[in-house]
Amino acid sequence: MDVIDRIGAVRLWVAAFLASVAGLATGSTLAHRTVYDGFIWRYFWGPVAADAHNAQCAINDGESVTYGYADAVCTGVPSDAFVATPGYTAVSEVGYMIVGLFFLLGVILLLRRLNLGHNRNLFFGLVPFMLFGGVLRVVEDANDSVMGPNFGGEALIPYPTNTLLISPIIYFTVFFVTLGALLSSVALSRRDYVDSYPKTLGIIGAVLFVLTFASLIIVSVLRDSVGFYPSFLLVTVGLASVIAYGIYWLAERFAPEINRGTGYIGLVVVWSHAIDGVANVLASDWSDVFGLPFGYVPKHPANATVISITDSVLPASVTDVIGTSWPFLLIKIVVAVAIVWLFTDDFMEESPRYAIVMLMAIAAVGLGPGTRDMIRATFGI
Structure with a gap:
C-alpha cells in the first residue's frame, strides 16, 4: 500500500495498461506467428473478423486470411493454419474477464480522481x-x-x-x-x-x-x-x-x-x-x-x-x-x-x-x- 500511495493508483493503472500493450506489441513483432496469429488473432481478433464478414470461420495460414462460408471449407484446412469461428472460446472469455475487471478498476479510479x-x-x-x-x-x-x-x-x-x-x-x-x-x-x-x-x-x-x-x-x-x-x-x-x-x-x-x-x-x-x-x-x-x-x-x-x-x-x-x-x-x-x-x-x-x-x-x-x-x-x- 505504501508503494501505491507514493506512486499513485492512477499512475500505476496507466503504467500497467501501457506495459501490457507494449508487451503484446513486442511479442507480435518478435514472434508474430506465435503471439499474434496463434494467440491474439486466433482467440480475439479472428472471431470478430469472421463475425464481421458474416462467415462461418476465418482461416489464417500465416500468409493471408480467408473466410469460409461452408463447413467443408472450415474443416478442410492445413494442420498448421489457425481457424477462428464467431463467438467466444474459453481462452477469450478468461481474457475478456480480466480486461473487464481491469477497466472496471480504471472506472473506479477515474471517478475517485474526479470526485464523482x-x-x-x-x-x-x-x-x-x-x-x-x-x-x-x-x-x-x-x-x-x-x-x-x-x-x-x-x-x-x-x-x-x-x-x-x-x-x-x-x-x-x-x-x-x-x-x-x-x-x-x-x-x-x-x-x-x-x-x-x-x-x-x-x-x-x-x-x-x-x-x-x-x-x-x-x-x-x-x-x-x-x-x-x-x-x-x-x-x-x-x-x-x-x-x-x-x-x-x-x-x-x-x-x-x-x-x-x-x-x-x-x-x-x-x-x-x-x-x-x-x-x-x-x-x-x-x-x-x-x-x-x-x-x-x-x-x-x-x-x-x-x-x-x-x-x-x-x-x-x-x-x-x-x-x-x-x-x-x-x-x-x-x-x-x-x-x-x-x-x-x-x-x-x-x-x-x-x-x-x-x-x-x-x-x-x-x-x-x-x-x-x-x-x-x-x-x-
Missing part, C-alpha cells in the same frame, strides 16, 4: 447507455441480415467499421462513448451550464438510444430482411416491469431489508435481469405467438444450457406446453434479488463509489444482452 460516484443519480444517468449498447449491437445483426443468403444486399456498415459493433469490441465502443458523455456532462455542470450532470448524462444516453432505435425502424421499412414486431417489445417490457415491481413491492412489505440499501437502484437491477430473462423465454418458446419469422436460437450461453437441461429432465408433454426456457428467467430473478440483498445500508454508506460502480456493472450484464435479444426479436432478425 457519491451521487446515486449517476446510476440512473447511465441506464440509457445500457439500452443504447444493446440496440447498437442489433444494428450489426441487421447488417448481417441484409447480407444474408436470401437477400445478398450491400452491407449497411462495411468491414472493418462494423467490427466496432461486434462483441466484445462493442463494449469498448459503448464504454468510450459513455465516458465522453460523462466527462462532457461533468464539465457542463462544473461550469454551471447545467444543474445536474447525471440528468444531462441520462438525456445524452436517451437521445443516442432513440436515434439508434429509429435507425432500425428506417431499415425495417427499406429492407425486406428486417421486419417489425412491436408486440414483442411491448409484452417483454410489460412483463419484466410487472415482475420487477411485484418483487420490489413484496420485498418492501415482507422483507424490507432486501431493498433498504439500494432502494430504487435495486428495482432497476432486478428489472434489467427480468428484461433479459423474459426476452429469452418469449423468443425461445413463444416466437410463433408473435409471428416471428424464425426459430430463435439463444445467444445467451447460460440460456442454451438451461434449455438443454430442462429438455432432458422434463417430458415432452410438459415442455410442449410450458416451454424449456422459463427456468432461465427464474434463475436470473433469484440471482438478481440475492445480489441486491448483499448491498446493505452499511456497505452503501461505507463504499458508495465502489457500490454504485458494481451495481452499474451488474445491471449492465442483464440489460445489455437483454436489450439486444428483445430488440433483435422485435425486428425479426
Whole structure:
C-alpha cells in the first residue's frame, strides 16, 4: 500500500495498461506467428473478423486470411493454419474477464480522481447507455441480415467499421462513448451550464438510444430482411416491469431489508435481469405467438444450457406446453434479488463509489444482452 500511495493508483493503472500493450506489441513483432496469429488473432481478433464478414470461420495460414462460408471449407484446412469461428472460446472469455475487471478498476479510479460516484443519480444517468449498447449491437445483426443468403444486399456498415459493433469490441465502443458523455456532462455542470450532470448524462444516453432505435425502424421499412414486431417489445417490457415491481413491492412489505440499501437502484437491477430473462423465454418458446419469422436460437450461453437441461429432465408433454426456457428467467430473478440483498445500508454508506460502480456493472450484464435479444426479436432478425 505504501508503494501505491507514493506512486499513485492512477499512475500505476496507466503504467500497467501501457506495459501490457507494449508487451503484446513486442511479442507480435518478435514472434508474430506465435503471439499474434496463434494467440491474439486466433482467440480475439479472428472471431470478430469472421463475425464481421458474416462467415462461418476465418482461416489464417500465416500468409493471408480467408473466410469460409461452408463447413467443408472450415474443416478442410492445413494442420498448421489457425481457424477462428464467431463467438467466444474459453481462452477469450478468461481474457475478456480480466480486461473487464481491469477497466472496471480504471472506472473506479477515474471517478475517485474526479470526485464523482457519491451521487446515486449517476446510476440512473447511465441506464440509457445500457439500452443504447444493446440496440447498437442489433444494428450489426441487421447488417448481417441484409447480407444474408436470401437477400445478398450491400452491407449497411462495411468491414472493418462494423467490427466496432461486434462483441466484445462493442463494449469498448459503448464504454468510450459513455465516458465522453460523462466527462462532457461533468464539465457542463462544473461550469454551471447545467444543474445536474447525471440528468444531462441520462438525456445524452436517451437521445443516442432513440436515434439508434429509429435507425432500425428506417431499415425495417427499406429492407425486406428486417421486419417489425412491436408486440414483442411491448409484452417483454410489460412483463419484466410487472415482475420487477411485484418483487420490489413484496420485498418492501415482507422483507424490507432486501431493498433498504439500494432502494430504487435495486428495482432497476432486478428489472434489467427480468428484461433479459423474459426476452429469452418469449423468443425461445413463444416466437410463433408473435409471428416471428424464425426459430430463435439463444445467444445467451447460460440460456442454451438451461434449455438443454430442462429438455432432458422434463417430458415432452410438459415442455410442449410450458416451454424449456422459463427456468432461465427464474434463475436470473433469484440471482438478481440475492445480489441486491448483499448491498446493505452499511456497505452503501461505507463504499458508495465502489457500490454504485458494481451495481452499474451488474445491471449492465442483464440489460445489455437483454436489450439486444428483445430488440433483435422485435425486428425479426
